[in-house]
Amino acid sequence: MTSPEFEKFFRDEFNSLSNLAFTVVKDTDEARDVVQQVFLNYWQRRESIEIRGSAKGYFYKAVLNTSINRLKKSRTLTPIEMVQPDKYVEEPVEEDTRMRDHLHRTINDLPPVCQQVFRMSRFTNMTNKEIAEEMDISVKAVEKHITKAMKVLREKLKPLMANNYLMMWLIALFCYFWMNQVGFLLSILSI
Amino acid sequence: MNTEIYHIVAEQFKGRITTSDQQVLQEWLDTSADNREVYAELEKVWKLTGTLEQTTPADVDSEWARFVEQRDQVIPLSRRLPGTGLNLKVFYRYAAVLLPLFMVSALVYFMVSGRNGGSDWITLTTGTNRQQLTLSDGTEVWVNRNSVFRYANKFSSRERKVSIKGEAFFKVAKTGSPFLVDAGETQVRVLGTRFNVNNYKEGRLTEVVVEEGKVLFEEKSRTRNSVMLEAGEKGTYLGKRTPISKQADFNNNAASWVNQQLSFDNVPLQQVVQDVARYFAVDLVLAKELENCLFSGEFSNPRVSNVLEVISLSTGSRVRYEGSKIYLEGGSCAN
Structure with a gap:
């Protein structure tokens, strides 16, 4: 890549790359740092790096690897109790947030290749063929990984979603009875 | 069709499903209500994973500028000259960062020291005579013989600080800000009161006698070692690692040299x-x-x-x- 090409690529892809990093590290600044680091690494070693597939594919994969590594490192370095207070507790813990955390964790727990394939498929505009090239596996294997990821996610999130509906029903039921009760009390008072 | 075709479902969600795959998906959906339910659930999961994405796009210009800056700091291995210990470019870069930093800290230092009214410390050394003086806040101080008394000619609004080596009697004016007497290894903290400080013996022995009001007498390096002294009480500090003791002061002559x-x-x-x-x-x-x-x-x-x-x-x-x-x-x- 020549310098102007490189700059154009940087500008075109920075946001989609940091978006991809964000799905892993869950922090805007850190996501941007990851992308910066990947670009820096590339720049430093640009003479020795040989991109086999597309440049996009190379950077997507590099960003994924770097962010997953960072997440692992921050997990081993900072005890959960230390991280949690400002990252999760301060904002109101809504059902949505809980779901998102659960989802985040579920994806992170997927086997590495499966996780990377799924993220590339879900969060970038890469085709399965491009993913296959980048990961050096067959298109069939990519499809299998995507299917597996979706299956696991559905299974892991189903109880939570069902729970949601159950709660909704309970609340509706409660409201119904409560309103009945109010009507009942009012009828007593009017007598 | 029983094999899982979730990747086709994914393609559908991404809106780039091929026509042949579309047919496969339709057949799969038509096969059973279970499949349709699974499809609905997958759609929900898919949408939910979308919430993991970043919402605020970065400012690409500033990110590029940041990259260029970082890039230029990193000297490619091939361009690093062997044997040159000091790279001038790097030196200037550090200088560019450190110089303003140094200037700012110097400025802050002068501003903070200026808190004492921009005034210097005044040192009063008494020889064979006693001296009486009134400080800028109205506090009256009697300095005994052979003592060194240091004070600022204008106090800051937060704290009034003076120091004594020897003996001094204080009639502290009430202004609301604490009055602090530095006495060797100890210090006396007061608001408004009359008291005597004696530390002629160079740190080893310091006595504080309170005539009116209340003072806190404490060791400077270990403020846990402290006593609260009230009128008619005497605090004695005998040295480090000795708790400051407190006695009633019977003879009332601590301030005799003043009166x-x-x-x-x-x-x-x-x-x-x-x-x-x-x-x-x-x-x-x-x-x-x-x-x-x-x-x-x-x-x-x-x-x-x-x-x-x-x-x-x-x-x-x-x-x-x-x-x-x-x-x-x-x-x-x-x-």
């Missing part, structure tokens, strides 16, 4: 002699048999010879001057 008054009301002669010796700054030696004789008397603006005369009369003892020392000998308490 030019010595008063004793049935005080053992040993104590009397100590006070007198301190007041006149003389070396006074008392015969052992006289130590516990009780003595009463009041002296206003006294001279050492007068006081000694009264003591010798009441005990029948003799006064003997020898070199720089004065001896009280003979006599007994019965007289």
Whole structure:
């Protein structure tokens, strides 16, 4: 890549790359740092790096690897109790947030290749063929990984979603009875 | 079709499903209600994973600028010259960062030190004379002989700080901000009160006697070692690792040098002699048999010879001057 090409690529892809990093590290600044680091690494070693597939594919994969590594490192370095207070507790813990955390964790727990394939498929505009090239596996294997990821996610999130509906029903039921009760009390008072 | 085709579902969600795959998906959906339910759930999961994405796009211009800056700091291995220990470019870069930093810290330093009203510290050293002065806040200070008193000619609004080596008596004006007396290894913290600080013995012994109000007397390096002193109480610091002690101050003569008054009301002669010796700054030696004789008397603006005369009369003892020392000998308490 020549310098102007490189700059154009940087500008075109920075946001989609940091978006991809964000799905892993869950922090805007850190996501941007990851992308910066990947670009820096590339720049430093640009003479020795040989991109086999597309440049996009190379950077997507590099960003994924770097962010997953960072997440692992921050997990081993900072005890959960230390991280949690400002990252999760301060904002109101809504059902949505809980779901998102659960989802985040579920994806992170997927086997590495499966996780990377799924993220590339879900969060970038890469085709399965491009993913296959980048990961050096067959298109069939990519499809299998995507299917597996979706299956696991559905299974892991189903109880939570069902729970949601159950709660909704309970609340509706409660409201119904409560309103009945109010009507009942009012009828007593009017007598 | 029983095999899982979720990747086709994913393609559908991404909106780029091929027509052949579309057919496969439709067949799969038509097969059973279960499949349709699974499809609905997958759609929900898919949408939910979308919430993991970043919402705020970065400012690409500033990110590029940041990259360029970082890139230029990193010198490619091939361009690093062998043997040059100091790279001028790097040096200038560090200088560019450090110089403003240094200037800012210098500015902050001058602003903070300027908190004392931009004033310098004034040092007052007394020789054989006592000195009385009034500070900018209205606090009156009497500085005893051979003492060094340091103060600012204008106090900051947050804290009034002075220091004493020797002895001083304070009548602190009430202004609301704390008044801090630095006394060697100890310090006295007050609001508005009258008290005496004595630390002639270079840190080893510091005495604080309070005449009015309340003070906090504490060791500087270990403020847990502290006592709260009220009117008529005396705090004594004997050195590090010794808790500051607190006693009632019986003889009321701690500030005698200020009022030019010595008063004793049935005080053992040993104590009397100590006070007198301190007041006149003389070396006074008392015969052992006289130590516990009780003595009463009041002296206003006294001279050492007068006081000694009264003591010798009441005990029948003799006064003997020898070199720089004065001896009280003979006599007994019965007289």
